[in-house]
Amino acid sequence: MGLDFSVLPDYFGILLMGAGWTVAITVCAGILSFFGGIVFAVIALYGHWTLRLPVRGFAFLFMGTPLLLQLFLIYFGLIQIGIDLPAFVAGVIGLGLHFAVYNSELIQASILAVDKGQYEGARTLGLSRGQTLRRIVIPQAVRAVIPPMGNNMIALLKDSALVSVIGVMELTLAAQQAISRTYRPFEFYLAAAVCYYIVNLALEAGLRRLERRIAASR
Amino acid sequence: MTDQAFVTIKNAAKSYGSLEVLKDINLTVSRGQIVAIIGPSGSGKSTLLRAINELDPLSSGEVWLEDVQVNKKLPHRQYEAHVNHVRQNIGMVFQHFNLFPHLTVRGNITLAPRMLKGLSEAEADRLAEEQLAKVGLSEKIDEYPSRLSGGQKQRVAIARALAMKPKVMLFDEATSALDPELVEEVNLVMKQLAEEHMTMIIVTHEMDFAASVCDRVLFMDQGVVVEEGPPSVIFQNPAHERTRNFLRKHLSR
Numbered sequence: 382m383g384l385d386f387s388v389l390p391d392y393f394g395i396l397l398m399g400a401g402w403t404v405a406i407t408v409c410a411g412i413l414s415f416f417g418g419i420v421f422a423v424i425a426l427y428g429h430w431t432l433r434l435p436v437r438g439f440a441f442l443f444m445g446t447p448l449l450l451q452l453f454l455i456y457f458g459l460i461q462i463g464i465d466l467p468a469f470v471a472g473v474i475g476l477g478l479h480f481a482v483y484n485s486e487l488i489q490a491s492i493l494a495v496d497k498g499q500y501e502g503a504r505t506l507g508l509s510r511g512q513t514l515r516r517i518v519i520p521q522a523v524r525a526v527i528p529p530m531g532n533n534m535i536a537l538l539k540d541s542a543l544v545s546v547i548g549v550m551e552l553t554l555a556a557q558q559a560i561s562r563t564y565r566p567f568e569f570y571l572a573a574a575v576c577y578y579i580v581n582l583a584l585e586a587g588l589r590r591l592e593r594r595i596a597a598s599r
Numbered sequence: 600m601t602d603q604a605f606v607t608i609k610n611a612a613k614s615y616g617s618l619e620v621l622k623d624i625n626l627t628v629s630r631g632q633i634v635a636i637i638g639p640s641g642s643g644k645s646t647l648l649r650a651i652n653e654l655d656p657l658s659s660g661e662v663w664l665e666d667v668q669v670n671k672k673l674p675h676r677q678y679e680a681h682v683n684h685v686r687q688n689i690g691m692v693f694q695h696f697n698l699f700p701h702l703t704v705r706g707n708i709t710l711a712p713r714m715l716k717g718l719s720e721a722e723a724d725r726l727a728e729e730q731l732a733k734v735g736l737s738e739k740i741d742e743y744p745s746r747l748s749g750g751q752k753q754r755v756a757i758a759r760a761l762a763m764k765p766k767v768m769l770f771d772e773a774t775s776a777l778d779p780e781l782v783e784e785v786n787l788v789m790k791q792l793a794e795e796h797m798t799m800i801i802v803t804h805e806m807d808f809a810a811s812v813c814d815r816v817l818f819m820d821q822g823v824v825v826e827e828g829p830p831s832v833i834f835q836n837p838a839h840e841r842t843r844n845f846l847r848k849h850l851s852r
Contacts, residue, residue, distance in 0.1 A: 496697075498693060498695050498696075498697040499697060499699065501654055501693065501697060502693065502697030502698070502699065502756075503699070503711075504654070504683075504686065505652060505654065505686055505689070505690075505691040505760075506686065506687070506710075506711035506715070506759070506760070506763060507683050507684065507686040507687035507711060507715050507763065508683070508711060508714065508715070509679060509680075509683050510679070512714060516710065516714070517699055520701045521699075521700065521701050524701060595701075597743045597745055597746065598700060598701045598702070598743050598745075599700055599701070599745065
């Protein structure tokens with residue numbers, strides 16, 4: 382049995398919708414991982430121990446266990462204690478928090494790398510510690526961390542395929558549905574791969590533009 | 600100009616473990632006075648300057664700005680609030696400028712007045728324009744610091760400090776990191792401030808500048824003030840051997 386790509390156009394709509402959901406979940410989880418990463422980083426570096434210890438335990442849990450398991454835990458596990466999340470929300474939370482922990486590591490290193498003179502310049506003007514952190518240190522740390530954090534975002538896009546197992550109709554699951562009707566796995570997985578690749582190119586182009594835009598302000 | 604004490608340092612001492620970097624220093628600066636602190640590196644002059652705004656708090660002794668004790672012993676929270684407040688009256692200029700690279704020149708100047716003094720955007724903009732005109736950099740208002748030369752950065756840093764309308768300005772080797780041809784533009788701004796009777800305390804390695812601008816010169820070595828007096832005395836007729844040795848090395852360059 383040879384390859385037959387002529388079946389693809391009939392399922393183009395499904396694949397496109399799947400790609401749309403993949404983009405949606407990547408964007409939402411990306412935003413959560415970005416702000417979550419900042420919050421975790423600040424708590425890890427400056428938080429009171431009553432906040433710091435739980436966050437550290439949480440980070441340990443998220444870095445030390447498989448993302449797939451975390452998704453199962455959030456989607457199927459939480460129902461038992463009365464928290465019934467829609468699959469999309471569970472996916473965003475799982476992916477977002479997982480990558481927030483990785484982003485937090487980057488942001489922490491980047492906060493510590495901000496020049497001591499920046500603190501002194503700000504404190505000398507009369508800014509408090511918190512004001513200095515918010516207005517001077519974190520904005521600089523975030524700018525410095527955008528290139529390596531971009532790599533995390535690309536990993537997030539690829540790992541978003543995992544939310545197919547909790548039933549989010551994203552690109553991988555859309556391809557599987559098409560396959561279950563046509564029995565043409567090679568064609569549809571290949572088509573899905575091409576879609577991932579195109580979204581990835583767009584993401585990389587966006588990141589490069591962002592890097593260029595902040596170049597002068599670093 | 601009055602002779603009343605404006606900045607007062609009493610029995611200032613500081614040590615890191617067993618290393619004493621400041622030993623019983625007393626200094627009184629009156630309003631509008633310009634004092635230069637000179638001395639070899641490691642003499643404690645920067646540490647003394649940084650003690651005035653609590654960047655490097657003293658181990659013992661007192662720092663006063665007019666009738667307010669800067670290094671008041673207070674519970675942590677109150678101390679922070681107190682220090683943040685007095686620092687608004689003490690401008691400081693650093694060797695490495697410490698401009699905020701993520702903000703434009705305008706942002707650098709308006710940040711603190713807007714956050715701490717509640718200026719509106721329009722008021723803060725006017726303030727920035729005013730201060731930039733003073734240091735001759737009006738056309739750079741929307742540039743980022745990375746696009747400026749060292750001399751321009753330092754002039755923006757001075758404008759940023761002045762925008763808080765400080766009562767005293769501290770200069771910590773403001774021209775030491777600059778290429779020689781850029782030193783003069785910063786010196787000119789400082790001279791202009793001197794003419795406006797800004798009270799200034801200047802740590803410097805530039806003897807010519809100290810001699811031409813300052814009312815008084817302190818020579819420090821190994822954590823003590825070896826001698827102080829008007830520049831004419833310190834530079835032409837110093838009383839101490841250590842001062843003579845230091846000046847010989849520095850003036851011959």
